Amino acid sequence: MPGPSAAHSSGYRPLPGAGRTAVVTGASSGIGAATATRLAAEGFDVVLGARRMDRLAELAAAIGARALPLDVTDPSSVAAFADALDRVDVLVNNAGGSFDAKPVAEADLDSWARTYEVNVLGTVRLTRALLPALIASGAGDLLFVGSTAGLISYEGGASYTAAKHAVHTLAETLRLELCGEPVRIIEIAPGMVRTEEFSRNRLGSAEAADAVYRGVREPLVAEDIADCIAWSLTRPHHVNIDLMVVRPRAQAAQHKVFRE
Template sequence: MTTNRTAVVTGASSGIGAATARALAADGFDVVIGARRVDRLEELAAEIGATALQLDVTDEDSVAAFTAVIPRVDVLVNNAGGAKGVASVADADLDDWRWMWETNVLGTLRITKALLPKLIESGNGLIVTITSIAALVSYDNGAGYTSAKHAQALLHRTLRGELLGKPVRLTEIAPGAVETEFSLVRFDGDEDKAAAVYRGIDPLVASDIAEIVSFAASRPSHVNLDQIVVQPRDQAGAGRFNRRS
């Protein structure tokens, strides 16, 4: 049975975002999906009965246009983000850093700020932010991404306190290795380097994270799942894997 509850998912053209949109649609939400690749969005929207809208979280006008046409929001899933490069601090590419901060941090801020009044107005809102174990640790050659994810996570965690007493819950999901297009983007389309990240392990897949989002969204209004860290069994922290080949 469908409901009038609306879920908004950013970065929904592939990976965790697309899987989350499918899961929430199956749960009966009216789903609004946003991303830059509109052709992929429209295919997904046709599959699950969602509303597809172009969205670039790094662009103020795009965010304004996207959020202006959504009349109600009960669940917001901040999924848009990503990594670029594996340079050391000494060799840092400032353009890569800017992209990571604009997408992960300011992108999350723009969407959340714009939709927050509607989440509060819903009377039972939920903000889910997909961060990473990179929001909890540091590792060599990853400072651009880990610093952006730390900042994104602290934005989310700060909002948890600032909204105390308001009818909005906040859940942070921090995944480890999930086999999606993430590594392909990080390595600028190099398929061999991307595949090597997951070689010899059984990584998480996008639907694993989507099921957790679905579970969080189905909890009673008095239950707040503050932070969920999820990794493959073959992983025990950033860069530490049990590789069988």
């Protein structure tokens, strides 16, 4: 295996963030906020998009980014967001969420519709709107924050696993359709990540959310995923990280978690 000196002599260089504009959706909390913070530190010109402008503006001021209102479920909001951008080199499709944990026999179809609207249709809306700019950049990156739920199903998670399976196949399809264009298609699929809102929104209470992580010594945190995203985006542009599955060491598989 060639060592660092061989890699250096072959011209292998990370792709710098400086001069590149990165859009991060769902940036008001969790993985989105952590990713925006990390990419700003890497030198990217970061544009934050989310509905909660108070939180977005506070983060933007702290990291030197721009904050724009964005509701991916609203076509007019997506259009206005896209129109406000002069340049896009990177799109991190992070906006999403899970809103129930019911078995299929008790499916809440309103929850299913909301889950699909945010995770799937919203992702397609923004991707379609910004794809011409990504191609025009000459070195575009289209990154999807998926989930291990998009690769493996489990009881009580059908609305979310179905939506994240759709995100996974969306990434795979775009990679085929854009073959030959100067755009990388990257998917990061996290397993157990403890963030301030995800499980609480899904299960309805902080107590229920805490139970998900009880006894797990070190679940992943948002900054771990942001680190993976930044690494993927700063590889030389001929290097495409098709799919990165990221779990804490305590989680061997979707149903296999070590708890103390």
